[in-house]
Amino acid sequence: xxxxxxxxxxxxxxxxxxxxxxxxxxxxxxxxxxxxxxxxxxxxxxxxxxxxxxxxxxxxxxxxxxxxxxxxxxxxxxxxxxxxxxxxxxxxxxxxxxxxxxxxxxxxxxxxxxxxxxxxxxxxxxxxxxxxxxxxxxxxxxxxxxxxxxxxxxxxxxxxxxxxxxxxxxxxxxxxxxxxxxxxxxxxxxxxxxxxxxxxxxxxxxxxxxxxxxxxxxxxxxxxxxxxxxxxxxxxxxxxxxxxxxxxxxxxxxxxxxxxxxxxxxxxxxxxxx
Amino acid sequence: xxxxxxxxxxxxxxxxxxxxxxxxxxxxxxxxxxxxxxxxxxxxxxxxxxxxxxxxxxxxxxxxxxxxxxxxxxxxxxxxxxxxxxxxxxxxxxxxxxxxxxxxxxxxxxxxxxxxxxxxxxxxxxxxxxxxxxxxxxxxxxxxxxxxxxxxxxxxxxxxxxxxxxxxxxxxxxxxxxxxxxxxxxxxxxxxxxxxxxxxxxxxxxxxxxxxxxxxxxxxxxxxxxxxxxxxxxxxxxxxxxxxxxxxxxxxxxxxxxxxxxxxxxxxxxxx
Amino acid sequence: xxxxxxxxxxxxxxxxxxxxxxxxxxxxxxxxxxxxxxxxxxxxxxxxxxxxxxxxxxxxxxxxxxxxxxxxxxxxxxxxxxxxxxxxxxxxxxxxxxxxxxxxxxxxxxxxxxxxxxxxxxxxxxxxxxxxxxxxxxxxxxxxxxxxxxxxxxxxxxxxxxxxxxxxxxxxxxxxxxxxxxxxxxxxxxxxxxxxxxxxxxxxxxxxxxxxxxxxxxxxxxxxxxxxxxxxxxxxxxxxxxxxxxxxxxxxxxxxxxxxxxxxxxxxxxxxxxxxxxxxxxxxxxxxxxxxxxxxxxxxx
Numbered sequence: 001x002x003x004x005x006x007x008x009x010x011x012x013x014x015x016x017x018x019x020x021x022x023x024x025x026x027x028x029x030x031x032x033x034x035x036x037x038x039x040x041x042x043x044x045x046x047x048x049x050x051x052x053x054x055x056x057x058x059x060x061x062x063x064x065x066x067x068x069x070x071x072x073x074x075x076x077x078x079x080x081x082x083x084x085x086x087x088x089x090x091x092x093x094x095x096x097x098x099x100x101x102x103x104x105x106x107x108x109x110x111x112x113x114x115x116x117x118x119x120x121x122x123x124x125x126x127x128x129x130x131x132x133x134x135x136x137x138x139x140x141x142x143x144x145x146x147x148x149x150x151x152x153x154x155x156x157x158x159x160x161x162x163x164x165x166x167x168x169x170x171x172x173x174x175x176x177x178x179x180x181x182x183x184x185x186x187x188x189x190x191x192x193x194x195x196x197x198x199x200x201x202x203x204x205x206x207x208x209x210x211x212x213x214x215x216x217x218x219x220x221x222x223x224x225x226x227x228x229x230x231x232x233x234x235x236x237x238x239x240x241x242x243x244x245x246x247x248x249x250x251x252x253x254x255x256x257x258x259x260x261x262x263x264x265x266x267x268x269x270x271x272x273x274x
Numbered sequence: 275x276x277x278x279x280x281x282x283x284x285x286x287x288x289x290x291x292x293x294x295x296x297x298x299x300x301x302x303x304x305x306x307x308x309x310x311x312x313x314x315x316x317x318x319x320x321x322x323x324x325x326x327x328x329x330x331x332x333x334x335x336x337x338x339x340x341x342x343x344x345x346x347x348x349x350x351x352x353x354x355x356x357x358x359x360x361x362x363x364x365x366x367x368x369x370x371x372x373x374x375x376x377x378x379x380x381x382x383x384x385x386x387x388x389x390x391x392x393x394x395x396x397x398x399x400x401x402x403x404x405x406x407x408x409x410x411x412x413x414x415x416x417x418x419x420x421x422x423x424x425x426x427x428x429x430x431x432x433x434x435x436x437x438x439x440x441x442x443x444x445x446x447x448x449x450x451x452x453x454x455x456x457x458x459x460x461x462x463x464x465x466x467x468x469x470x471x472x473x474x475x476x477x478x479x480x481x482x483x484x485x486x487x488x489x490x491x492x493x494x495x496x497x498x499x500x501x502x503x504x505x506x507x508x509x510x511x512x513x514x515x516x517x518x519x520x521x522x523x524x525x526x527x528x529x530x531x532x533x534x535x536x537x538x539x540x541x542x543x544x545x546x
Numbered sequence: 547x548x549x550x551x552x553x554x555x556x557x558x559x560x561x562x563x564x565x566x567x568x569x570x571x572x573x574x575x576x577x578x579x580x581x582x583x584x585x586x587x588x589x590x591x592x593x594x595x596x597x598x599x600x601x602x603x604x605x606x607x608x609x610x611x612x613x614x615x616x617x618x619x620x621x622x623x624x625x626x627x628x629x630x631x632x633x634x635x636x637x638x639x640x641x642x643x644x645x646x647x648x649x650x651x652x653x654x655x656x657x658x659x660x661x662x663x664x665x666x667x668x669x670x671x672x673x674x675x676x677x678x679x680x681x682x683x684x685x686x687x688x689x690x691x692x693x694x695x696x697x698x699x700x701x702x703x704x705x706x707x708x709x710x711x712x713x714x715x716x717x718x719x720x721x722x723x724x725x726x727x728x729x730x731x732x733x734x735x736x737x738x739x740x741x742x743x744x745x746x747x748x749x750x751x752x753x754x755x756x757x758x759x760x761x762x763x764x765x766x767x768x769x770x771x772x773x774x775x776x777x778x779x780x781x782x783x784x785x786x787x788x789x790x791x792x793x794x795x796x797x798x799x800x801x802x803x804x805x806x807x808x809x810x811x812x813x814x815x816x817x818x819x820x821x822x823x824x825x826x827x828x829x830x831x832x833x834x835x836x837x838x839x840x841x842x843x844x845x846x847x
Contacts, residue, residue, distance in 0.1 A: 002745065002748075006745050006746075006747040006748065009747050009751065010657070010747055012649055013649050013652055013653040013656075013657050014653065014657070015649070016645070016646050016647075016648075016649025016650050016652075016653060017649065017650045017653035017654065017657075017658065017666075019646055019650075020646055020647070020650040020670065020717055020721060021650075021666060021669075021670075023714055023717070024669070024670065024673050024714075024717070024718070026688075027673075027680075027681070027684045027714070028673070028676075030684060030687070030688060031680060031683070031684065034687070076577075077577045077580055078577075080573065080574045080577035080578075081574070081577040081578035081580065081581060083574050084571075084574035084575050084577060084578040085578055088571050088574055088575070089575075089578070090354050091354070097582060098578050098579065098581060098582055101581045101582040101584070101585040102581045104585055105581055105584060105585055105588075107771055107831060107835060108588065108775075108828070108831075109771070109774065109775020109776075109777075109802065109827065109831065110775060110777065111775060111777045111802045111805050111806060111824070111827070112588070112592060112775075112824050112827065112828055113588070114805075114806070114809070115592055115595075115805060115809070115820070115821055115824045116587070116588045116591055116592055118809060119591050119592075119595055119821070120587060120591050124591075140584045140588070143580070143581055143584065144581065147581065158390070160386060160388060160390035161390060161392055162352075163349065163352070163384075163386060163390065164386065164390040164391070164392065164452075164455075165392070165402070166349070166352070166379065167347060167349060167379055167383070167384040167386075167456075168379065168380070168383070168402060168403035168406065168455065168456070168459055169376045169377070169378075169379035169380035169403060169406065169407070169459060170376075170402075170403070170406040171376060171406075171563045171564075171566070171567050172567060172571075173563075173566055173567055173570050174406050174563075178392075178402070178406075179392050182393070183393060197675045200677065201675065201676065201677035201678065201679075202677075203677065203678065203679045203777070203778040204777035204778050204802070204806055207777075207778065207806060208805075208806065208809050227677075228677045228679045228778075231677075231679050231680070231683060232679045232682070232683075232778045232781075232782070235679075235682070235683050235686055235782055236781065236782060239686075241683065241686070241687045244680075244683045245683065245687075248677075248680045248683060251676070251677050251680065252676060252680075255672070255675045255676060255677075256672065258675075259672055259675065373564075374560050374564075376560050376563060376564075377560055408559060
């Protein structure tokens with residue numbers, strides 16, 4: 001009886017795992033199967049054409065814009081915030097409040113961020129539906145990610161490095177720049193790359209703050225489409241699954257590349273002695 | 275409060291003169307209490323540590339000897355809950371009244387239990403402190419690095435690989451580079467917190483030889499678990515128990531004819 | 547003995563260092579407070595906008611929550627169908643996604659041969675990073691037509707399509723987090739149980755999984771958060787009809803999709819009502835997280 005039950009459970013485990021792997025393989029396989037026919041240089045680097053057959057270069061540029069702008073803002077703030085929490089703050093109400101806020105931000109769904117961006121950046125600050133509004137909204141979305149990964153990275157720096165440096169009469173600031181941050185760099189970098197993935201995958205918040213103009217952005221105050229929003233719109237409006245899947249391939253390749261970069265960087269930097 | 279303290283100090287100084295000790299007092303500790311939150315870790319510690327002598331601090335684990343050592347360069351400041359009463363004078367300055375911790379730590383170097391070199395080259399490790407003090411001149415730095423490594427008796431072993439990672443050295447070599455790094459600051463005092471506890475016997479011997487050599491130029495305070503080590507390297511020994519100094523005497527006296535029975539129990543290995 | 551002028555100079559340079567210390571610490575503090583500020587701004591703006599109709603314009607909050615008609619042109623704003631749709635979709639996705647996800651996580655950490663786990667685990671982890679829109683595209687291209695043909699529906703976009711897409715989407719998150727939690731269970735637990743004569747499978751379900759409970763709970767909460775907040779993928783497969791679903795084949799409009807669909811052209815009270823929808827969604831997530839936290843802490847005892 002017990003043997004039977006064990007075998008049943010074991011079978012269930014194999015079945016569950018098989019199901020997961022099969023489903024995920026089918027999804028990725030389907031997207032590649034459907035979209036690969038459209039992928040060529042013209043598609044990647046060509047300008048968008050509303051009558052079909054055009055490329056997605058404007059959307060790639062828009063996506064890159066949002067990544068660069070939001071990371072340029074979120075990275076220094078996030079790292080310094082993590083430094084404050086790990087290296088400077090005394091445990092107390094203030095720290096608890098900051099941590100509570102960071103954790104809460106992580107749990108807010110992106111559509112709410114979109115609503116906020118639409119009323120705050122777009123309307124109140126009069127930035128309009130634009131790349132900058134979307135990027136600022138994304139900044140808040142990735143801020144907790146950068147803070148958390150940086151904190152984790154700082155935790156791995158041995159306390160003996162700090163003591164050694166301080167005992168030599170260095171200030172905390174000198175210790176931070178010369179010893180702690182360099183040691184924590186691999187972890188911090190993979191956090192930043194993780195955030196890039198988050199930005200690339202984001203859609204709802206961008207949809208509500210950057211608008212949907214399908215053209216090469218003239219600047220950061222232009223409305224524009226990122227790849228994900230484009231993929232959504234071509235599916236929703238024209239049911240063009242092939243085009244959506246082709247964009248999907250580009251997105252998946254980007255995410256893959258980022259993941260490899262993150263693994264590579266942390267391995268490379270960990271291996272080097274300094 | 276202050277007047278009683280001063281009177282006491284006068285009395286003890288008189289005492290010291292009676293003993294006819296020619297070396298001057300480098301570090302003077304008076305009625306030092308230390309608390310971690312509500313727990314008291316040191317009780318009324320009073321010691322005079324003399325210039326260019328090696329003073330060993332011994333006692334069972336948790337007796338407060340490391341905690342005491344860390345009050346001398348205010349490393350305990352790193353722990354939020356630590357509170358201190360009493361006075362510590364180094365070179366006549368009350369180190370807990372001065373706000374300048376940086377200045378203090380450049381004058382009082384420290385070597386830790388485990389070698390804690392930074393993940394940088396040997397050269398950068400030794401030059402770290404001087405650079406932080408604003409010394410940028412390449413020639414001057416080269417000179418400091420060489421002098422310090424020579425001073426720590428490791429120059430010959432590392433002179434050909436100064437630019438390679440310090441973490442590639444053996445544990446014993448790393449610890450001597452740590453000592454070189456401390457010397458590079460040209461401190462008056464070097465604190466050593468069980469500096470050989472992570473080392474093999476041969477490396478330990480080298481560090482001990484180095485300590486004997488360093489004492490010509492520096493005042494050294496060393497915490498050790500190893501009674502033989504205390505006997506070998508130190509001039510004076512303080513025995514700590516439960517946060518109190520039970521006995522502070524010439525090392526040979528502590529080991530040959532301790533006055534307190536608890537000291538005797540400890541040095542003869544009856545407990546701890 | 548250093549000469550006095552040298553000492554003076556050194557003190558001066560140290561004073562500069564202390565000033566730098568002070569300034570930098572304050573700068574770091576300000577950076578840390580930005581997340582607090584952001585949270586306040588988000589809550590403040592969304593709640594301010596969303597509560598305006600009820601406070602200033604006299605709309606009834608009860609009618610908003612329990613009203614079943616959402617007709618902005620007739621000034622009717624009831625979101626009850628959307629609340630029901632969101633709850634059904636979330637529960638449905640949990641019912642399907644959690645068991646499959648947990649079985650996979652247990653398989654990968656306890657059963658799978660090492661080389662297999664070494665390939666599958668990172669692959670699944672990677673899939674957690676795939677843009678959610680793509681799950682929607684897949685849903686519309688495969689799941690919707692499949693349901694339409696096999697269940698004989700007029701329209702494949704339905705509650706069940708939403709449930710399936712969300713369940714698939716939460717899988718990688720649940721698997722990755724739960725697997726990490728199970729792997730973190732100390733070896734001694736397993737050895738202890740095996741030494742008492744328990745079977746390997748019995749050990750997994752009686753000892754290892756319960757020991758990893760809090761991590762598994764975290765996995766479920768994360769997956770849930772993804773499902774309930776998902777918008778764009780859901781729009782593609784939900785059908786977006788404004789009815790209270792009575793069957794899993796009904797076309798539905800969850801809270802998130804309502805916001806995204808109408809935000810583009812809404813203004814005035816209509817727009818404010820979308821913010822109010824956002825508040826409901828927000829509270830929904832808070833309550834769910836709270837409940838799950840309670841369950842897991844109770845289970846922990």
